[in-house]
Amino acid sequence: MSDTSVTPRSIPDRLQSPAARLLASWELLLLVVAVAIFIANSLASPYFLNAWNLSDATFNFTEKAMIAFAMALLIISGEIDLSVASIIALASTAMGAAASVGFGTPTLVLIGLATGLACGAFNGVLVTRMGLPSIVVTIGTMSLFRGISFIVLGDGAYRDYPSDFSYFGQGYVFWVISFEFVLFAALAVAYYVLLHRTNFGRTVYAIGNNVTAAQFSGIRVERVKFILFLLTGLMSGVAAICLTSRLGSTRPSIGTGWELEVVTMVVLGGVSILGGAGSIPGVVIAAFVMGLVTFGLGLLNVPGIVMSIFIGLMLIGVIALPRVWKAWRA
Amino acid sequence: MSLLKSREALLGGAILLLLALIASRFPGFVAPDNLARVFTDTSPLLILALGQTVVILTRCIDLSVAANLALTGMVCAMLNAALPGVPVVVILLLAVTLGAVMGMVNGLLVWKLSIPSIVVTLGTMTIYRGIIFLISDGAWVNAHEMSAAFTGFPRAQIAGLPVLAWFGILAAAAMVLMINRTPLGRAFYAVGGNPHAAVYTGISVGRTQFWAFTLSGALAGLCGYLWVARYAVAYVDIAGGFELEVVAACVIGGISIAGGAGTILGTILGALFLGIVKNALPVIDISPFWQMAISGTAIIVAVTLNSRNARAKGRIILRKAQEQTEGATA
Numbered sequence: 004m005s006d007t008s009v010t011p012r013s014i015p016d017r018l019q020s021p022a023a024r025l026l027a028s029w030e031l032l033l034l035v036v037a038v039a040i041f042i043a044n045s046l047a048s049p050y051f052l053n054a055w056n057l058s059d060a061t062f063n064f065t066e067k068a069m070i071a072f073a074m075a076l077l078i079i080s081g082e083i084d085l086s087v088a089s090i091i092a093l094a095s096t097a098m099g100a101a102a103s104v105g106f107g108t109p110t111l112v113l114i115g116l117a118t119g120l121a122c123g124a125f126n127g128v129l130v131t132r133m134g135l136p137s138i139v140v141t142i143g144t145m146s147l148f149r150g151i152s153f154i155v156l157g158d159g160a161y162r163d164y165p166s167d168f169s170y171f172g173q174g175y176v177f178w179v180i181s182f183e184f185v186l187f188a189a190l191a192v193a194y195y196v197l198l199h200r201t202n203f204g205r206t207v208y209a210i211g212n213n214v215t216a217a218q219f220s221g222i223r224v225e226r227v228k229f230i231l232f233l234l235t236g237l238m239s240g241v242a243a244i245c246l247t248s249r250l251g252s253t254r255p256s257i258g259t260g261w262e263l264e265v266v267t268m269v270v271l272g273g274v275s276i277l278g279g280a281g282s283i284p285g286v287v288i289a290a291f292v293m294g295l296v297t298f299g300l301g302l303l304n305v306p307g308i309v310m311s312i313f314i315g316l317m318l319i320g321v322i323a324l325p326r327v328w329k330a331w332r333a
Numbered sequence: 334m335s336l337l338k339s340r341e342a343l344l345g346g347a348i349l350l351l352l353a354l355i356a357s358r359f360p361g362f363v364a365p366d367n368l369a370r371v372f373t374d375t376s377p378l379l380i381l382a383l384g385q386t387v388v389i390l391t392r393c394i395d396l397s398v399a400a401n402l403a404l405t406g407m408v409c410a411m412l413n414a415a416l417p418g419v420p421v422v423v424i425l426l427l428a429v430t431l432g433a434v435m436g437m438v439n440g441l442l443v444w445k446l447s448i449p450s451i452v453v454t455l456g457t458m459t460i461y462r463g464i465i466f467l468i469s470d471g472a473w474v475n476a477h478e479m480s481a482a483f484t485g486f487p488r489a490q491i492a493g494l495p496v497l498a499w500f501g502i503l504a505a506a507a508m509v510l511m512i513n514r515t516p517l518g519r520a521f522y523a524v525g526g527n528p529h530a531a532v533y534t535g536i537s538v539g540r541t542q543f544w545a546f547t548l549s550g551a552l553a554g555l556c557g558y559l560w561v562a563r564y565a566v567a568y569v570d571i572a573g574g575f576e577l578e579v580v581a582a583c584v585i586g587g588i589s590i591a592g593g594a595g596t597i598l599g600t601i602l603g604a605l606f607l608g609i610v611k612n613a614l615p616v617i618d619i620s621p622f623w624q625m626a627i628s629g630t631a632i633i634v635a636v637t638l639n640s641r642n643a644r645a646k647g648r649i650i651l652r653k654a655q656e657q658t659e660g661a662t663a
Contacts, residue, residue, distance in 0.1 A: 135636050136590045138394075138451075142577055143584075143632030150626025157622050255622075259574075263396075263455055276449045306471070308569060312463030319442065319456040326446045 029273035033288045033321075040292060044299035051302055058179035062249065064268070064294035065187040066242040067261060068286070071268045072194040073238040075286045077231045078269055079198075079211045081278030082137040084126060084232065087239045088261035089148035094118035094243035096152040099161025099253035108168045115244040116237060122148055123236015127229040145262065152255035161253040172249025183245050187290075190238075195283040207231070211278035267318050268293055292317070340587040340639055344602045348609065355613050362616050369494060375608025376501030377402075377556045377563075379601060381575070382582040383508045384549030386600045389583055390521040391538075391545045392528070392592030393443060393450035398553040399575035400461035401435045403567075405557030407465045409483075410474035410567035417480040424483065424558055432554015433547050435461060440546030444539035450546075458576070465569045476565035487563045497559055504552065509597045521545060525592030581628055582607050585635040606631065 044051045051057075070087050077084055097118045098111045106114070122144070129140045174182040198204040206227050209217040218224050247253055272289035274281025293314060300310045356363040381398050388395045405428050412419060412427070435457070442453045476484065487497040494502075512518035523531040524541045531538055561567045586603025588595030607628055614621055 129633065129637075133637060133640065135640055139584050139590045139636045140633065142580055143629050143636065145577065146581070146625050146629030146632065148629070150623070150629050153622040153625050154620070157620065263458075267455060270452055270455075276452050306466065308463050308466040308471075311459040312467075315456040315459035315463065319448070319453060319460075322448050322452060323442065323446050326448070330446075 030282065030285045030288060033271070033273065033285060033292060036321075037288055037292045037295065040295045040299060044295060044302070047299065048302040051299060054179045056298075056302075058181060058184070060294055060298035061181065061184045061187070063297045064290040065181075065183040066245050066249075067265050067268060067293075068187055068290035069190055069242050069245070070235065070238045070261075070265045071272070071286050071290060072190055072283060073231070073235040074265050075269045075272065075274050075281055075283065076194070076198055076204075076207050077235050078266075078274050078276060079278055079281050080207045080228055080231055081211045081214065082130060082228055082231065083141065083266070083276075084123075084235045085138065085141040085262045085266075086122065086126060086144040086148055087235060087242075087265055088258045089145045089152075090119055090122040090236055090239035091243040091246060091258040091261065092152040092255055093122060093148040094240045095247045095253040095257050096155050096161070096255065098243070098247055099164075100155065102164045102168070103161055108165050111164070111168060112171075112244055115247070116240045119236045119238070119240020119243065120233060121236070122239070123233040124229075126236065127232030130232065131225040131229045149255060156253070156255045162251065164247070164251060169248055169251060172245045172247070183249075186241075186245070190241075191283060191287050198283050203227070203230075208279060211275075211280070213279075264293075264314075267314060271318055271321060341596060341598050341602060343638065344586065344599065344606065344635075348602060348606050351606070351609060351613070355609075355617060359616050362613060369498065371608055371612045372501065372605070373495050373498040374612060375604055376497050377560055378575075378578060378582055378608060379501045379604040380504045380552050380556050380559075381549075381579045382586070382600050382604045383504055383597065384552035385579045385583050386508075386586075386588050386595065386597065387512075387521055387545045388450070388542075388549045389580075389588050389590060390525045390592060390595065391542045392525045393542055393545065394454065394580065394590075395436075395439060395546060395549045396451065396454040396576045396580075397435070397439060397458040397461055398549060398579055399572040400458045400465075401432055401550055401553040402557040402560060402575070403569070403571045403573075404435070404461045404465050405432050405554040406561035406571060407469055407474070407557075407567045407569075409558045410479060410561045411469065413480055413483045414474050414478040417483075421482055421486045425555070428554045428558035429551050430554070432557060433551035436547045436550015436553070437543070439550065440543035443546065444543040447539070450542070462569065469567075469569065471569060474561075474567040479562070479565060484562050484565045487559045497563060500555065500559060504555075505597065505601055512597055517541070517544060522593055525594070527593070578607065578628070581632050584632050584639075587635070587639050589639065603635075 074084060074087065094115045098115045101111055101114050126137070126141055126144055129135050129144075130137045171182060176182055176185050198207065206217065206222045209220070209222055210224050210227060214224060243258075246258060250257070268289050269281070269286055270276055271292065272281065272286035274286065296313055296317070297307075297310050300313065301307075352363055361367060381402070385395055385398060408431060409424050409428050412424065439450070439453050439457055442448050442457075443450050487495060487500075489496050491499055512521065520531070520536045520541045523534065523536055524538050528538045531541075560572060564571075582604040583595070583600055584590065584603070585606055586595065586599035586601070588600060588603075610627055610631070611624055614624055614627075
């Protein structure tokens with residue numbers, strides 16, 4: 004993609020102490036940023052420190068973060084999926100079509116998940132079986148999946164969802180804790196365990212760091228990558244269910260531009276776009292940072308498009324600053 | 334024989350076949366004046382794709398071209414609305430300069446901080462879009478606020494073709510010359526083909542990428558003025574999502590996303606292919622909603638076909654020595 008120089012991976016003589024490593028870690032830096040934004044927001048607006056408002060704010064990032072978890076694994080393994088937002092559109096369209104002929108909520112959920120899986124499998128086959136570069140394949144399927152939604156819906160919309168379908172995006176489990184937030188937290192834990200506590204997670208890092216070495220150490224590289232594409236598709240399906248349920252309607256333009264926000268979230272969370280490095284806690288904190296910035300600026304009546312300047316500056320800034328710092332000290 | 338097998342010939346054949354199919358039912362579509370109209374309509378895509386080609390050749394990607402176009406277009410439109418007396422030549426120079434500066438920002442971040450280009454341009458894409466909102470306050474610049482000279486320029490006829498089409502032709506011709514006849518043109522291929530080897534031959538990888546981004550930015554700036562003047566309207570979201578169509582034109586034209594492979598002729602054909610499909614759909618009475626799915630399918634088919642052609646890597650320049658070693662080992 005854009006790796007012009009292979010940085011030599013140095014193996015230190017002595018490992019840093021865990022405390023020193025934590026202090027210098029990306030996650031801590033990001034956490035400081037998140038807390039700073041939180042404090043700045045509470046000082047800037049009297050409406051910020053309100054349980055219901057904060058609960059509303061979580062909807063800014065929960066759906067995107069669900070995809071970001073799977074995307075993080077995919078990017079760590081050295082691939083990327085730009086079609087996630089289009090998978091949302093296609094899954095939502097499939098659910099809408101099913102709902103309009105009278106299927107109930109359980110079937111709709113199954114259809115949403117199955118569409119996501121099918122799209123992920125399609126990407127996965129093209130990348131792993133045909134050996135095509137994932138960035139091109141998913142730019143293609145990005146057009147294709149959303150294109151199918153446009154063919155089906157045109158300028159129309161599906162609105163007639165069953166009333167109990169609204170729980171996924173609008174329901175609350177307990178007081179201000181929404182169903183989406185609980186799902187987000189559960190998925191965060193699940194992906195944390197998967198990436199940092201299982202063999203599978205180790206193989207993902209191994210593939211991202213050195214595909215050839217991974218292959219020679221007996222890792223079935225293609226299969227792992229295929230599973231990661233399936234997971235990303237599945238998560239897009241889950242996000243499609245939540246988003247459709249929250250909006251209560253489906254248009255082909257649903258979730259437009261989310262792929263870039265998801266990638267931004269993953270990169271902001273410290274995942275190397277070149278693969279091989281990153282963590283789930285980083286992505287979780289990045290999700291909060293993006294959600295808090297969006298929400299806080301929203302309370303101050305800053306228009307959404309101006310917030311995107313902040314997100315863009317943050318994306319470049321957080322990656323550029325350590326490099327500038329290193330260059331300056333050297 | 335190798336000419337017949339080349340991807341350019343394949344794509345050229347596909348375009349002719351497409352035109353023949355359309356002509357069999359709608360002969361009017363292939364009438365010279367209509368083909369000229371289709372070419373004029375495709376010119377902005379072509380010009381942007383030429384810039385993108387150079388960037389992709391150097392193993393980078395520029396996702397900020399559409400935002401660059403929109404920002405430059407807005408600046409030109411606002412300048413024209415405020416000072417209608419400024420001649421078009423000055424506006425044209427301003428557009429190219431402003432676009433080039435925005436490209437240089439991308440290039441510097443990639444060159445000096447070695448941030449992956451996809452991250453840089455993802456960030457600058459949202460930043461440039463946001464700046465449009467900041468300078469325009471979200472307002473539109475409409476046709477009645479623009480001077481007749483401003484909007485008339487791209488449509489002025491020279492030798493039977495509008496100026497917009499001539500810009501497309503000139504840009505393509507200049508790019509062919511630059512790629513095939515200048516050291517910089519060779520450097521783009523060298524950097525993309527093998528960055529390490531390029532360094533050993535005295536080519537700076539970062540500097541070459543910087544020029545690629547500058548070129549891409551300058552062409553995007555040029556398109557910014559042409560676009561706004563042609564449609565006689567400027568607002569925040571013009572050319573939204575166009576960056577992916579531009580990348581699609583390159584990929585369909587056989588530009589390898591891995592860098593170093595592809596020709597300008599391929600890009601021209603890729604852009605023409607997308608332009609013909611887009612203009613033909615309403616003629617053959619297919620809903621324009623099909624366009625997205627069709628270009629998605631075209632990307633996937635193109636990249637699949639290209640990957641088959643890409644097997645033979647490099648040229649064996651020491652065939653005799655190779656045969657000898659093979660003979661010795663056999």
